[in-house]
Amino acid sequence: MAEFTTGEAVALELPLARIPSRAGAFLLDLVLQLFLAFSLVYVGILVLSAADADSAWFAVLGVVTIVTVLVGYPVCSETVSRGRSLGKAAFGLRVVRADAGPIDFRHALTRGLAGAMVDFWMLGAFGAVAVITSLCSAQGRRVGDVLAGTVVVHTRQAMPRPALAAAPPWLSGWATQLDPAAVSDELAAAMRQYLSRLGTLTPPAQHHLGTALVEAVCRAMRCAPPTGYPPYHVLGAVLARRQQLSRH
Structure with missing residues (x-):
């Protein structure tokens, strides 16, 4: 690292x-x-x-x-x-x-x-x-x-939890175009819980739960999810954007 x-x-x-x-x-x-x-x-x-x-x-x-x-x-x-x-x-x-x-x-x-x-x-x-x-x-x-x-x-290795507060650099451009105001507090809490429990989940569970959350989040924001990235990268980018906007 x-x-x-x-x-x-x-x-x-x-x-x-x-x-x-x-x-x-x-x-x-x-x-x-x-x-x-x-x-x-x-x-x-x-x-x-x-x-x-x-x-x-x-x-x-x-x-x-x-x-x-x-x-x-x-x-x-x-x-x-x-x-x-x-x-x-x-x-x-x-x-x-x-x-x-x-x-x-x-x-x-x-x-x-x-x-x-x-x-x-x-x-x-x-x-x-x-x-x-x-x-x-x-x-x-x-x-x-x-x-x-x-x-x-x-880009395939798991990022440590402290890094989840910032969007992965390869998704920073995509994240700046997001408007996560449509993401409910309940959905955001589910995203944080998933990311915090990532190390305890099996790879199939990581993929299944992460994909479901990515689809739900992107559906709420009415945008297409980026392809070729693991779910925790996409969710980390959305959370980082949400936190950034909440501070302004």
Whole structure:
């Protein structure tokens, strides 16, 4: 766990992603990148051969393929999904800012360039630099994370109870659009009880009761529940928004 201070000066603890899970996500992304590279080269060769292009165009194809695969893939995927490449999504990881907020294109570009040049490929000795810097960092940050001001966290591990007072960073944008005035005090009490008892419930009970509460809460607020997140993340975000509005 690591403590973050959000933009609203709220202390928030999040589970850090360490080398094993990050390595698994990296290897899955690497497989996808190799497939992307093969596809680009195959299509490019067909097009250039049909056009009877000279060798200079094949050199351009190689450069474009390398840049697209090593930089374009991580930058585009992390920008579009706000911190999740396909490999990170499969392993339940997400890149967040140092204040636990969602990243944008600037952060993704810095991480992508640093990954291609320092952490993994050009100077990274096939990931040795990334591993060494992660081991030396209390928050498991590689060079790209340090330069971009980001941290990689788990999104599937249970958040500790004190963190439930603040919305998970990956749901903060969704939570700011909510108007939880329609959530009754009884329903809010049921949400708090569920979150406080989360550690004592079996996984099936957590999912069944949490899903029922999420559906009831979103039905009351007349909004669609966010997909791909465990119920306790959604309920924690709603409660945090409710508490925030009650203080104003």
